[in-house]
Amino acid sequence: xxxxxxxxxxxHVDLESTGFAGTAANDRRLPNExxxxxxxxxxxxxxxxxxxxxxxxxxxxxxxQHEGYECIPNILMLATHLAGRTKNIRFGxxxxxxxxxxxxxxxxxxxxxxxLTGGRVIFGVGRGYHTREVETFGAPLLDNEANRDLFEEQxxxxxxxxxxxxxxxxxxHYDIPANVPYRDYDLEEITxxxxxxxxxxxxxxxxxxxxxxxxxxxxxxxxxxxxxGGAASxxxxxxxVEAWRDALARGGRETELGTDMVVGVSFHIAETEKKAMAExxxxxxxxxxxxxxxxxxxxxxxxxxxxxxxxxxxxSADLPTIEQAVAAGQWLxxxxxxxxxxxxxxxxxxxxxxxxxxxxxxGTPQSVIVDQLEQFAADVMPHFTGVSxxx
Numbered sequence: 001x002x003x004x005x006x007x008x009x010x011x012h013v014d015l016e017s018t019g020f021a022g023t024a025a026n027d028r029r030l031p032n033e034x035x036x037x038x039x040x041x042x043x044x045x046x047x048x049x050x051x052x053x054x055x056x057x058x059x060x061x062x063x064x065q066h067e068g069y070e071c072i073p074n075i076l077m078l079a080t081h082l083a084g085r086t087k088n089i090r091f092g093x094x095x096x097x098x099x100x101x102x103x104x105x106x107x108x109x110x111x112x113x114x115x116l117t118g119g120r121v122i123f124g125v126g127r128g129y130h131t132r133e134v135e136t137f138g139a140p141l142l143d144n145e146a147n148r149d150l151f152e153e154q155x156x157x158x159x160x161x162x163x164x165x166x167x168x169x170x171x172x173h174y175d176i177p178a179n180v181p182y183r184d185y186d187l188e189e190i191t192x193x194x195x196x197x198x199x200x201x202x203x204x205x206x207x208x209x210x211x212x213x214x215x216x217x218x219x220x221x222x223x224x225x226x227x228x229g230g231a232a233s234x235x236x237x238x239x240x241v242e243a244w245r246d247a248l249a250r251g252g253r254e255t256e257l258g259t260d261m262v263v264g265v266s267f268h269i270a271e272t273e274k275k276a277m278a279e280x281x282x283x284x285x286x287x288x289x290x291x292x293x294x295x296x297x298x299x300x301x302x303x304x305x306x307x308x309x310x311x312x313x314x315x316s317a318d319l320p321t322i323e324q325a326v327a328a329g330q331w332l333x334x335x336x337x338x339x340x341x342x343x344x345x346x347x348x349x350x351x352x353x354x355x356x357x358x359x360x361x362x363g364t365p366q367s368v369i370v371d372q373l374e375q376f377a378a379d380v381m382p383h384f385t386g387v388s389x390x391x
Contacts, residue, residue: 002347002384006056007359007373008094008264009045011038011065011072014365019282020314025289028067038071041366042078043085048370050086052377053387056122057082058094058226058357063133069290069362076113076121083117091117094226095126095206099139099147103154104176104192107161111196119198125158125223126206127151129294149173152217159221161192162201204262210240215247226357228264234330236263241350258350264357265346266331269375273334277322280333284322286363289314332358336379343384 013034017023046057059078062070072078079091098106113121127148128134131141140146153171160167166189169176177190205218207225218225225244228234241257248255266284270276292300292308299320300308307317325331329346332339347353358376360369381387 001351002343002353002356004055004355005376005381005385006054006058006092006262006355006357007045007049008058008060008357009042009359009369010060010362011042011062011070012362012364013037013041013068013071015068015286015363018286018363020285020289020308020317020319021311022282022286024309024311025067025069025293026309030066030068035066035068035071038068039078039081042072043082044366045369045373046082046086046089046091048373050089052374053381053385054089054373054377055355056090056092056357058092058124060094061097061100062130063100064136067290076109079121080113080116083120090120090122092122092204093124094204095124097128097134098125098154098158099128099134099141099151100137101154103157103174104161106154107158107192108194110201111162111192111194114196114198114201115194123201123203124205124226125151125155125203129296148214155217155221155223159201162196163199165195166191207240207244207261210243212243212247215244216250219247219251219253224260224262226262226264228330228357234265234325235328236261236346236350238349245352256350256352258353261350261353262355262357263346263350263353264359265329266325266361267339267358267372267376268331268333268360269336269339269372269379270333271335273326273338276333276335277326277331280331280364281322283361283364283368284325284331285314285319287361288319290362336375339376339380340383343380347384 049057059072059075060070061072061075063073065071075093075096082091096106110123128141134141139150150173153173157169157174157176160169168189177187180187200222203223204226205223207227227236227240244261245255245257248259268276268280270279288297289308291297292305304317304319307313322331326333332342360372
């Protein structure tokens with residue numbers, strides 16, 4: 001039964017000339033003064049969530065995006081700042097791209113944020129999907145197996161560091177601690193300082209391919225799944241949810257569909273479904289311009305991906321439409337009662353589901369995000385939480 005709501009803000013600044021006919025994604029190069037407005041936008045969204053009964057603001061880690069799409073390089077620093085500007089909401093790492101970190105530095109930073117915010121930060125890890133980011137930081141991404149091997153060893157190390165008073169690790173990529181003398185003794189184990197105050201650490205990871213190896217690794221560490229939203233299409237395809245349930249069963253837990261999972265959906269509220277789709281159309285298109293060339297949008301072949309980069313071709317290139325996304329359950333559009341109805345259907349389909357992320361996509365202006373979240377809190381959430389907005 002759905003009990004909690006959050007939203008994802010990946011860090012896009014307010015953009016001009018959006019949509020298929022607007023500025024091509026690769027032609028966007030914004031000045032630093034514009035890029036840093038992502039932090040003010042994050043604060044405005046956090047405060048709306050905080051006063052309207054949302055549970056979590058999820059933030060995404062990304063680097064080098066002069067296009068203005070994802071401009072938060074350090075989730076934990078921003079989350080710690082935002083915790084001081086809010087009272088109740090939590091901040092989810094969706095996600096720390098651990099392949100761009102030394103695992104002990106990421107573990108230390110999370111433990112510090114856990115202490116400074118009184119446990120209001122939720123840990124999250126991901127493997128990355130931008131070659132410009134991951135490969136520039138010296139980690140593999142084009143080699144998928146090498147990327148997964150590195151990621152899994154890093155996560156193993158971080159959970160050892162979180163859970164054990166002292167530990168050692170000797171693997172393919174890391175020897176921890178260094179084999180050196182220290183203060184007249186031979187160093188054999190090391191302690192994370194600080195360790196998280198709140199144990200076990202609540203951790204999430206995106207579920208993308210839903211491979212058995214990836215899901216079983218999550219279950220091994222007690223990591224929960226996040227499906228849809230952000231780079232992935234919204235909604236939760238049944239095969240993915242079923243594969244997650246089966247992975248939990250292999251790990252010894254018989255659960256209902258949707259257990260230990262957050263489902264992300266995009267939404268837009270208006271008087272009618274048609275009007276909502278029309279108002280959100282440009283944002284839908286800009287989001288596709290961002291993620292299509294990264295092979296993160298279903299149904300795009302090479303020709304259509306090339307058309308996305310050409311404003312003269314894209315509007316007539318037979319690209320996916322918001323109407324199709326609504327029909328597939330990836331977007332919820334229309335009056336509040338219709339969105340409630342669709343969420344109730346999702347709840348019936350996945351009875352173990354307790355947490356839904358509902359938000360706006362990259363390309364949506366701050367004013368629209370804020371207005372939509374307030375409407376959602378006032379007219380949709382009380383049907384599930386039993387609490388009126390602002391209470």
